[in-house]
Amino acid sequence: KAGVTQTPRYLIKTRGQQVTLSCSPISGHRSVSWYQQTPGQGLQFLFEYFSETQRNKGNFPGRFSGRQFSNSRSEMNVSTLELGDSALYLCASSLVVGPRSEQYFGPGTRLTVT
Amino acid sequence: ELKVEQNPLFLSMQEGKNYTIYCNYSTTSDRLYWYRQDPGKSLESLFVLLSNGAVKQEGRLMASLDTKARLSTLHITAAVHDLSATYFCAVDRDDKIIFGKGTRLHILP
Numbered sequence: 231k232a233g234v235t236q237t238p239r240y241l242i243k244t245r246g247q248q249v250t251l252s253c254s255p256i257s258g259h260r261s262v263s264w265y266q267q268t269p270g271q272g273l274q275f276l277f278e279y280f281s282e283t284q285r286n287k288g289n290f291p292g293r294f295s296g297r298q299f300s301n302s303r304s305e306m307n308v309s310t311l312e313l314g315d316s317a318l319y320l321c322a323s324s325l326v327v328g329p330r331s332e333q334y335f336g337p338g339t340r341l342t343v344t
Numbered sequence: 345e346l347k348v349e350q351n352p353l354f355l356s357m358q359e360g361k362n363y364t365i366y367c368n369y370s371t372t373s374d375r376l377y378w379y380r381q382d383p384g385k386s387l388e389s390l391f392v393l394l395s396n397g398a399v400k401q402e403g404r405l406m407a408s409l410d411t412k413a414r415l416s417t418l419h420i421t422a423a424v425h426d427l428s429a430t431y432f433c434a435v436d437r438d439d440k441i442i443f444g445k446g447t448r449l450h451i452l453p
Contacts, residue, residue: 263441273432273443286439320386333441335379335387
């Protein structure tokens with residue numbers, strides 16, 4: 231069974247631009263969660279989607295948004311990029327909603343904002 | 345607010361030695377996770393601990409959970425170089441996973 235895939239793997243953007251990251255979950259998984267990993271703040275929960283609905287959201291500004299499609303694929307968007315948004319963005323998929331179902335992480339998208 | 349603290353944050357040890365990584369969390373949670381991350385790579389799930397007194401072992405790694413003490417440990421037995429990585433513990437609260445800062449483990453040959 232194929233694992234979680236994320237595209238693109240690497241991205242360089244300029245301050246003020248916006249970016250869209252994509253995540254394809256494991257086949258049959260309906261929940262997708264997004265995390266931001268930085269050296270300073272560590273791993274932080276962004277949001278979780280299940281059946282095209284956002285079920286949970288972390289403490290991030292409204293510039294961070296996401297959506298999920300009917301095939302469970304998910305995208306996250308960051309608008310008006312700031313230098314501090316440079317990070318590894320990880321998505322994780324699970325069978326059911328909530329972290330009580332084991333999560334499988336994708337390889338991540340490394341975003342650099344200059 | 346749930347806080348998850350790991351210690352040590354960095355550990356350098358010789359091959360063949362035993363050591364323990366500690367994970368303390370501040371509020372009740374009945375599910376604790378351990379993950380491994382290699383440099384530049386994603387997270388690999390190691391253990392999911394579901395109840396007080398739970399103990400799980402995989403190879404040279406053993407994890408345990410004491411929900412009364414709000415403490416989990418990851419014990420490394422007879423370390424080998426391949427175990428060099430960063431280890432994260434995480435707990436769930438209100439359907440969100442909160443991660444510790446991670447313990448960077450460096451095993452010297």
